[in-house]
Amino acid sequence: MELNENENGTSALEKATGVLHSEADLEEKDEALHSIEEEKPDYSTFSKKQLAELTKELAKENNAIKAELTLREIKPLYDEIAEKEKTEAKKRFLAEGGLADDFEYRGDEFDMAFDANARLIRDKKHQYMRQQEEQRNENLRKKEELLEKMRELLDGAGASNQYEAFQELQKQWKAVGQVAPGPAKTLWANYHALVDRFYDNQSIYFELKELDRKKNLELKNELIVKAEKLLSNDSLRDAIKELNELHHEFKHLGPVPKEEKEAVWQRFKVASDAIYAKRDEFVKHLQAELHVNLEKKLKIAEEVLSFATFNTDRIKEWNQKTQEILALQKQWELIGGIPRAKAKDVNKKFWNAFKAFFHAKNVFFKKLDEERDANLKIKQDLLAKAIQLKESSDWDKAANELKGLQQRWKDVGPVPEKVREKIFKEFKEACDFFFEQKRGQQQKADTEQTDNLKQKEAICQALEDAATNGTATQALLVDLQAKFAAAGFVPRNAMNSIRDRHSEAVEKFVGAIPGLSEQEKAQLSLQTQLSELKNDPFADKKLQQKEQNIRKKIGKVENDVALWKNNLEFFARSKNADSLRDEVNQKIKSAEEELSELKKQLKLIRSM
Structure with missing residues (x-):
């Protein structure tokens, strides 16, 4: 073994190429490289x-x-x-x-x-x-x-x-x-x-030693060839891992011939340096790419910031903004990795704004759902009332109430989409049912009122004929008046004309009754008018108005009588006043008779 050791027990080859000291170190080194190659x-x-x-x-x-x-x-x-x-x-x-x-x-x-x-x-x-x-x-x-x-x-x-x-x-x-x-x-x-x-x-084994060194040389050359081939490996991570294994084998092989030692070492170092140079170039290129990606993501993160404070009360605007931010998210996801040192801050900036937008959107739609649920409850109450009124035969009252319900329905805001059509259909059906029934009843009433008008016109004609041909009597008047009252309502557009014709016919009829004084005719005419008022829906108001008119006349006659009596005192001191006095006394007498008649009429009205 001729591979030199440094003072820490680590070979020069290990120091130059990053050879590891333990399996745990290898795991961590492998994991670090994995984090570079695979995002x-x-x-x-x-x-x-x-x-x-x-x-x-x-x-x-x-x-x-x-x-x-x-x-x-x-x-x-x-x-x-x-x-x-x-x-x-x-x-x-x-x-x-x-x-x-x-x-x-x-x-x-x-x-x-x-x-x-x-x-x-x-x-x-x-x-x-x-x-x-x-x-x-x-x-x-x-x-x-x-x-x-x-x-x-x-x-x-x-x-x-x-x-x-x-x-x-x-x-x-x-x-x-x-x-x-x-x-x-x-x-x-x-x-x-x-x-x-x-x-x-073991000098006696020198030849064996030389043979062993040559064998070690062959083995180390084989390792060098393997190291040189790693340069063409597509997976840089696998290449680094295998190179570390080759370093381990190289370290444990025995010495080589001294004259080959430096050449072998240099060749192995060159192969190793080429792999690490490739790694350095990859990392350099990756860092440049990561920096470009960082700039792109920073730009998108800035755009998304404005969404964090977005707020509106319009659903359409929320949906439009949602499409915009999702488009930005798609762009964000298409961009590759960024430097790990910047990743946390940039990601936090983007996702905080992203989440803030959707949180605000969720709050808006939650509130909208609550309002729609409240509106649904109101419309359910209106529907229940409409269903109660649909069978009513109190046509005018029920119609007014239903019209009020319809107006309130319009004023209430939208309800949840899933029940919107259903509840509106039920409400409309209830209203339509009532008004269809009412129209049917109205058509029937219109026919009856037309018949009533014909009956009343015939009665007016009978009154007019009796007044003309001299057959007018009080008994006939009572009979015709009873028939007129029993005839019922007439169409609204004919009410005034038939009333006026009837009043005129009664006046002519009363005036044609033989044997009655003017006061009796007036009394009978008044009784007839009052009798008509009994069936008038506005009878109280009309009686009150008639009473006020009579009171005004009574007041005027009383004032006239008082004035004339006062004037008689002046006539008493005047010569040749007899003729004037007689004229005034006659006025007073006529006024008192009129006053008596008016008071009878007032008494008659009060008795109604």
Whole structure:
């Protein structure tokens, strides 16, 4: 063995090419290269559930080092989400009237799963490290035993098979795995001392030694060829891993002829340097690409920031903005990886704004759903009332109430989409049913009112004929009036004309009744008018108005009488006033008779 060792027990070849000291180091080195070649998922975008499920998969991972490294990366992300949920739970607890000292947060099934799997991952890693440590200690013990056997072999009497025995011990030494870096220096120093001592003491085996060195040269040349071929390997990660294995074999092969030593070393170093140069070039190119990707993602992250504060009360605008931000998300996902040192901050910037937008959107639609649910309850109440009114026969009252319900229905906002058509259809059917029934009833009433109009016109004609041909009597008037009242309602557009014709006909009829004084005719005319008012829907108002008119006339006549009586006193002191006095007395007498008649009419109205 002529490969030089430095003072730390590490060969110059190891130092130049990154040869590793332990299997754990190899796992970590392999994992570091893997992170360069294969972009890991962006764990910052994972939900709490996804992170918990990821730990479950990591717990099954055979590579304990890789699983534990991933756990280190995702645990702060999970803790951040869990802490946020705990804070929100505490806010709700306090908002509901709880005391801060009474608050206790137990977490959910994801928290328990995450913690359990995290412990399992750490336990597997610690177990793996203990096994590695135990293996290194065991390797140390084995190598110390082999060193002792080498000493015994060298201290013993010379034997023809001593060379083969020493070679076997060297083979066993090579087969033993790595030891801890601490005792490695002493082990390698003792090993090389014994090897040198063996070859120095075995000059009789010089030719065999030279043959062995030539054999070692052949083997090392084979390793060099393999190293040179690695340059064409498409997978840089696999090439680095295999190169480390070649370094390990190269290190444990025996010495080569001295004249070949430097050339062999240089050739192997050149092959190794080419692989690492390729790696460096790949990393350099990757870093440039990652930087370009970083600039692209920073630009998109800036665009998404404006969405974090977006707010509107229009559904259409929310949907439009959603399409825009999803388009940006698609662009974001198409961009490759970015430098790991910047990834967390950039991803946080993008996803915080992204989540803030959708949180605001969810709040808006939740509030909208609550309003629509409230509107649905109102419309359900309106529907129930419409269904109650649809069978009503109180046409005018029910029609007014239904029209009011229809107006309130229009004023109420939208309801959930899934029931919108159904509830409107039911409400419309209830309203349509009532108004169809009402129209049918109205058509029937219109026919009856037309018949009533014809009857009343015939009665008016009978009154007019009796007044003309001299057959008018009080008994006939009473009979015709009763028939007129019993005839019922007439069409609205004929009400005024038939009423006026009837009043005029009655006046003519009363005026044509023989044997009645003017006062009796007036009295009879008034009684007839009052009788008509009994069936008038506005009878109270009309009676009140008629009473006021009579009272005004009474007041005027009384004032006139008082004035005339006062004037009589002046006539008493005047000569030749007899004729004037008689004229005034006659006016007073006529007025008092009129006053008496008016008071009778007033009394008659009050009796109605």
